[in-house]
Amino acid sequence: MKISDIQKLVASYPRVPLTVDCVVFGFDENALKVLLIESDISVFEGKWTLLGDFVQDNETLDAAAHRIFRERTGMSDIYLEQVRAFSDPVRHPGGRVITMAYCSLVNIRHHTLRKLDNSLHWHTVHEVTDMAFDHQEIVQVCYTWLQRRIQEHPLGINLLPDKFSLRELQNLYEAILDVRLDRRNFRKKFFSMDFLIDTGEYEDDVPHRPGRLYKFDFDKFEKKKRKWIGIDFA
């Protein structure tokens, strides 16, 4: 028996409240930060939450994530990527709410130029605690996701200014991966990938020899279709 009134079928099924939560990472003073807002819910008084909101009827999840980010921070044109859904039936005290976590990376300097809701604050990722809902877990999952992701994709560059020195880039990787890397090997690695564009400019206002400033050639990166055959489970 075929189903002909599909509208009716869809209408008959359970619907769930669906939210998007943005885990917004920034990089400042050589530490990875996450942007949080004070909870406006009584039961979570004094706790911090991610930037989130319910999904509207006529928008994609990506669009919802961009909208939420824009509404809360005034910024647009930022890097956002879906990470995963959190769907424990009792994760939200108001009842069943499923949320899709998005990871976002912004340059913290651009960000602070904007007028912001003053309940927004940057928190060092390693020191975040006292979060509402399951947001602690969401931050942790996104952080782990980011650690993997920056090793195979240059998304981390979004945390830096347009023009950046190799020192800044290395500090970024060291902070996120929580390792110490050899400076010469790090440079060789990035130069050999051949995605850095030398701007010819130099750092300014540094109390030592200024470093060269580079941009990242995202177009070139996108064009190089990567076959990447290299099985390795370790």
Place this chain on the structure above:
Amino acid sequence: MKISDIQKLVASYPRVPLTVDCVVFGFDENALKVLLIESDISVFEGKWTLLGDFVQDNETLDAAAHRIFRERTGMSDIYLEQVRAFSDPVRHPGGRVITMAYCSLVNIRHHTLRKLDNSLHWHTVHEVTDMAFDHQEIVQVCYTWLQRRIQEHPLGINLLPDKFSLRELQNLYEAILDVRLDRRNFRKKFFSMDFLIDTGEYEDDVPHRPGRLYKFDFDKFEKKKRKWIGIDFA
């Protein structure tokens, strides 16, 4: 102003119909297959769809995926992983429906031992066409996801019998990645990772010298916490 009646707040927000679709991969005759069912919806007469269903009120998405898989195939205890959500507001002719895609890997031989709904069929991934909804895109995204994932995680082993020869394993990788690999190097690679357990048994019913059969040591794999520092964008 704090929000105190959080139940009421949640109740006031839009709800969306949410489904889970399982992309079930199998491996047979050296080709990657995907398990599809004939659509029971009039507008998609003659088209194929993934195994999907609406999410119930009190289950996680993972639980929904397992339930759907069990209901349709009779199997449990299978490998399932969340891939990503598809949320185009017009992806479903019955109205706004968001779906979460899950990738599942099963051994096609175990599978066919069960009595199955006879509208279920295995299709060669490269030849799938004429699918309902956006399921073609979902299959494509999951296939691409799988190609990456099997290079860093041994989930592909779930497509093989418990005991398998290295030839079978190599055929699997060659089929999924669509490349040709050197046999000796492939063996060296897997032996050096040291996750294969030699069962001491051999293939049977092959018209040539039988190969040794191995099991994969998933416990050992899980224990080896992988640091995996190796930046590489290419």
Place this chain on the structure above:
DNA sequence: ACAAAAGTGTTAGATCTACACCCATGT
């Protein structure tokens, strides 16, 4: 005996790692 795939080592090239000194700038 033949067909078919199993099993096995070596070498050259590429990549990775570890490591130390001089240079340019601000104070």
Place this chain on the structure above:
DNA sequence: ACATGGGTGTAGATCTAACACTTTTGT
């Protein structure tokens, strides 16, 4: 002049890629 980080090269170890022959089984 000195303190600070910028910039550079090399050698040894490791990993990767390319390559051919003998062995075992079924027919």
